[in-house]
Amino acid sequence: MLESKQITKVYGHKTAVDQVSMKLMPGHIYAMLGPNGSGKTTWMKMAAGLVKPTSGEMLFKGEPVGIASRERIAYMSTEPYFYAWMSIRDAGLYYADFFRDFSYDRFAELLKRMELTDDLKTRTLSSGMMAKMKIAITLARDAEVYMLDEPFNGIDLMARDEIRESIIEHASPDKVLLLSSHLVEEMEAIADQAVYMREGHLVEIDDLEELRQSQGVSMADRYREIYRHMEV
């Protein structure tokens, strides 16, 4: 469904993503893993159409990402990105104005679960509240691909359970979920596929169940193995 072909992004003298080819299939939850600067965020931004690749291509259902794919791909950036004048309600109405798959009722329901009220100004939200709000607004879309960049950043343990549940509820045979995180153990409870990245390169993609059965190792074990081996 979502595929990159030899995709590269260079910023000045730094290569953020280097010739990465991978294909994400519907019906899976992918955990994109790797240390800071490994290219996870840049890859996601290219898939969201926010960053233009230096070379290679990003395809959604066989077509280059663009206006049409933005209708079907829901992206949550790790940084706050709402206009300073917006309340949570304004942000929801903004999404409702631009995304046909956005449901304000669903948004309101998710906000309630996250213990947020829509009268709050986005600029006054704590980092944890902002993280929850970003997740609620992204998951209130009925997209085909969800890309959540560091969804657990700044979120306390109790709220994490709520978020994990909300994310898992969105999994379906016709959807792709891609999550990036440093919290490997947290991701293990959600994902069924792991994408390991390092210094802009794709290291490998593992089917976690297969990994457990064939090699008897968990995602966290494999993570340690890969990055220790590579002297991170």
Add this chain to the structure above:
Amino acid sequence: MAKLMKYEFRKTLMVKMVILGLTALLEIVYLIGLWCKQEDMLGIGVALLPLTAFGSIMVTGLASVVILHRDMNTKQGYMLFMTPNSCYRILGAKVLENGLSILLTGACFFALGALDITLLVAKQGQLQELLDAIRSFITSIDTRLALDFPMLASFTVNMLLNWFSVVTACYLGVAISAALLNGKKLNGLISFLIIVLLSSLVSWLQRLATGTIVDFKTTFLVDAAVAFACAVVMYFATAQIMEHKLSV
């Protein structure tokens, strides 16, 4: 497009409120001066209201450029560029909203000016003398100028389209800065020089097109047509750069 314009309007609302507040304050000063025969206050109103009108139109245009710069260079740009809209549409909404805001601002100040003059005449009489004084001032600038509707209309169209070309030149400069020169040394300076160069190019083309025309009205209109054509070219160039090169 209407939804994009709605949010462009919202982004510039604070600037508009400041303009409105300042104008209201000066208008109150003017009215107090007129009613209470306080010449100092009347003088402040008469001197500063036209200045505010001119400044407001300038600021309204520049605010749109500042917002485009912010949309391209800060994370809030995600809000705009992750929506399923082409850069042509996004930029078009900015241009249209800005054009309408400038028109509306101009119209409001024109109406306010007309009202203030009417009040002044009603209070102090001598309308004909006032009009004669304005006519005399205009013809003192150039004898071919006249205070009639076609002249005023062609002058207004000229001013509006010239300002439109300045704003689109700024858009192009900002887009080049964000998309092509991002992270490069002297980025800001180069972009500024590009804006100056583009504005000079438009002026040169206008001089070339109007060089032999004697009539003022025709000069205004030809000048405006050149400005408009240049603005359209710059709009397409900006949108093209954003569509293919911009990373936010």
